Amino acid sequence: MEHPVGAPQQQQEAAAAATAATSSSSSGPIIIDTQHDDMVHDSQLDYYGCKLATASSDRTVKIYDVSGNTYAHTATLQGHEGPVWEITWSHPKFGVVLASCSFDGSVLIHRESPPGSWTLIHAARGLHDSSVNGVTFAPHEYGLMCAAASSDGRVSFLSHNEDDTWSVEYVNDNSLGVNAVTWAPYVPLANAGGGNPDEGEQQQPRVATAGCDNRIRFWTRSSATGSWEEETTPLGHGASHTDWVRDVAWAPPIVPGVDVVASCSEDGTVIVWTHKDGGGDADGTNGTWEPTLLNNFGEPVWRLSWSVTGSILAVSSGDSTVTLWKAGLDGTWKQVSQVEDVVGGGGSAGGGAESAAAPAAPGGVQQ
Numbered sequence: 001m002e003h004p005v006g007a008p009q010q011q012q013e014a015a016a017a018a019t020a021a022t023s024s025s026s027s028g029p030i031i032i033d034t035q036h037d038d039m040v041h042d043s044q045l046d047y048y049g050c051k052l053a054t055a056s057s058d059r060t061v062k063i064y065d066v067s068g069n070t071y072a073h074t075a076t077l078q079g080h081e082g083p084v085w086e087i088t089w090s091h092p093k094f095g096v097v098l099a100s101c102s103f104d105g106s107v108l109i110h111r112e113s114p115p116g117s118w119t120l121i122h123a124a125r126g127l128h129d130s131s132v133n134g135v136t137f138a139p140h141e142y143g144l145m146c147a148a149a150s151s152d153g154r155v156s157f158l159s160h161n162e163d164d165t166w167s168v169e170y171v172n173d174n175s176l177g178v179n180a181v182t183w184a185p186y187v188p189l190a191n192a193g194g195g196n197p198d199e200g201e202q203q204q205p206r207v208a209t210a211g212c213d214n215r216i217r218f219w220t221r222s223s224a225t226g227s228w229e230e231e232t233t234p235l236g237h238g239a240s241h242t243d244w245v246r247d248v249a250w251a252p253p254i255v256p257g258v259d260v261v262a263s264c265s266e267d268g269t270v271i272v273w274t275h276k277d278g279g280g281d282a283d284g285t286n287g288t289w290e291p292t293l294l295n296n297f298g299e300p301v302w303r304l305s306w307s308v309t310g311s312i313l314a315v316s317s318g319d320s321t322v323t324l325w326k327a328g329l330d331g332t333w334k335q336v337s338q339v340e341d342v343v344g345g346g347g348s349a350g351g352g353a354e355s356a357a358a359p360a361a362p363g364g365v366q367q
Helices: none
Strands: 020-022 031-033 042-046 049-058 061-067 070-077 084-089 096-100 107-112 118-124 130-137 144-151 156-162 164-171 178-183 206-211 216-221 229-230 245-250 258-265 270-277 290-296 301-306 312-317 321-327 334-339 353-357
Touching: 049 084, 049 096, 070 107, 096 130, 107 156, 118 156, 118 164, 118 290, 156 178, 164 229, 178 216, 206 258, 216 270, 258 301, 270 301, 270 312, 290 312, 290 334, 312 334
Parallel strands: 042 084, 084 130, 130 178, 178 245, 245 301
Antiparallel strands: 020 070, 031 353, 042 049, 049 061, 061 070, 084 096, 096 107, 107 118, 130 144, 144 156, 144 178, 156 164, 178 206, 206 216, 206 245, 216 229, 245 258, 258 270, 270 290, 301 312, 312 321, 321 334
16 A cells, blocks of 8 residues: 655745645655645545645635645635535546535536646536535546535536536435435446446446435436436445434445445444345346444544545544554454554644645545
């Protein structure tokens, strides 16, 4: 597994901190003095791990170029009218495209072209009636499309059309609100346990949602109607959440015909849900989602992230730790590592700046 790169930095002068910095050694995490004026809620590396975006309550998104043990602030994206909760990069086949979601109920999509110049290509203002808590791009095989989860109880799907317009679809998930949404990875049907699919048949997009009603749900876009429908696959009863589900993460595929989804909750638990395709349907409506309790952390668990191989799960919990977990051959999950927190590296005293440690890989832990 690759570890975060870089080293803690000495406290910097406010005038120079936001432009560029070089780490003092070649090991340990890079500590980035973001110069945000309020709390940083999310940070994501792009597909190649060369650009870092951070989202903050100061209503801005900041972009950094990261190379080796150095970083440089290159842009500040504005436009949101409330705290920015989450950001997501598209696949590079669509260019350098970044989506952000905010308390103001909007999703903004920016593109960098030419390098160093960012343009707002779509402003979905008023997309939701309440805070948009999560946003994520779909696998590139489905085109340029993103899903957004909102406190108004709906999930929206923004799709880019050939005429350069954008269309939106909604699903009503639950009345209490939705905290997060995750896409199922694209798997060719021939490799998904579906036998020999008919010519022209393809896997339909699927998502999982994390609800304020203490449960997760699964949605599939119907190949017959083109609309989003809730899957009827039942959830097993071995474990369940008793408070808000804060995040949900679909694992990259490892075994054909087996789907794995992790969820975390305000109740301190992380549950890993496993579904085995028993009948070869492409929409995964057979069998049961069987739950396995990974651990009870005793504190709210906020975020989850899978390694690119799908074998290691990173867990960010309310006790200010990030732990890494892996399942043994017997299916028991065990902690294999802990990401050590680095003290210092913040902004200048009284400057209100926040720091961010560059994550190990875009959207997750890399192995």
